[in-house]
Amino acid sequence: MDTKKMKTELEKRLKHPSRSFIFDREKDQLRIENIRTGKGITVSLPGIIAKWHEQKDQAIDEVVYFVEEGLQAMKEDQVHLTGNESKIYPVIRSTSFPAHSTDNVLFIFDEHTAETRIYYALDLGNSYRLIDENLLKSEGWTLERIRETALFNVRALPINMKEDLVAGNKYYFVRSNDGYDASRILNQAFLKEMEEKISGTMVLAVPHQDVLIIADVQNDTGYDILAQMAMSFFSSGRVPITALSFLYENSELEPIFILGKNRKKEK
Known part of the structure; x- marks a missing residue:
């Protein structure tokens, strides 16, 4: 699978009379746009190709789903925060995630760690819309109100965990696949409850939005295993x-690099 073949496959799967495709040869990116509104989604082809070599058609299926749902959400022009308070949630994203929408409107977000930010989203069912300044102003809401509402809602989400014991270290996996598994890292009551269960060092990872890993690390091997898990996810x-993983100490998250038996806090 190469760039040309992946571009052709995505264009075939996403073809629609209301859409246009723009290929940036320099960046190896394909943009799928709504012809009427000019809104769209840009995907990086090298990353998809790398996943295709591991997951084959599943990698393409995921991209097609992501684009279809994203374009559908962009059509939801008449969304409202008021009356939908129970559908507002925090979402964890990397610090490299765009701060602005494709229309150059600033998303509403809070700094979280050196590696992560907290964005806020309105759940639309099969998709969501990130809350931006325009939506906030049109509804007369404040960031503080968004923050309080979202954190209240994430605390109310059920937490289902699976456990795994490897080389004397215990790993807990939160995977509800509701889009907010990583967001559960913001539930301080839950983290405190887990801290009481853990006898070793508490280390967490949020490699992608649909998983939260909590490790009870008892030895150096435990760090290495968590690093491998996080990279795989x-x-x-x-x-x-x-x-990266995070040490949990004194109710704070500290990003750490794990290299063999050495753990180094990120400066």
Whole structure:
């Protein structure tokens, strides 16, 4: 699979009379736009090709789903925060995630760690819309109100975990596939509850939006295993966040690099 073949395949799968395709040969990016509104989504082909070599058609299926849902969400012009308070959630994204929409409108977000930010989204069912300044102003809401509402809602989400014991270290996986698994890292009551269960060092990872990993690390091997897990999830996730892990100490998250047996806090 090369760039030309991937471009052709995506264009075939996403073809629609209301859409146009713009290929940036220099950046190896394909943009899918709504002809009427000019709004669209840009995907990087090398990343999709790399996933295709591991996952074959599943990698393309995920991209097509992401684009279809994203374009559908962009058509939802008449969305409202008021009356939909229970559908407002925080979403964790990397610090490299765009701060502005394709219309150059600033998204509403809070700084979280050196690796992550907290954006806010209105859940639309099968998709969501990130909340931007225009929506905030049109509804007369404040960032503080958005923040309080979103954090309240994420605390109310059910938490289903699976456990795995490897080389004396215990790993907990939160995977509800509701789009907000990584967001559960913002539930301080849950993190405190987990801290009480953990006898070793508490380390967390949010490699992509659909997983939160909590590790009870008892030995150096435990760090290495978590690093491998985080990198694997990061490489396969539809919305990657970070392959780095986080120490949880004194209710704070500290990004760490894990290299063999050495753990180094990020400055």
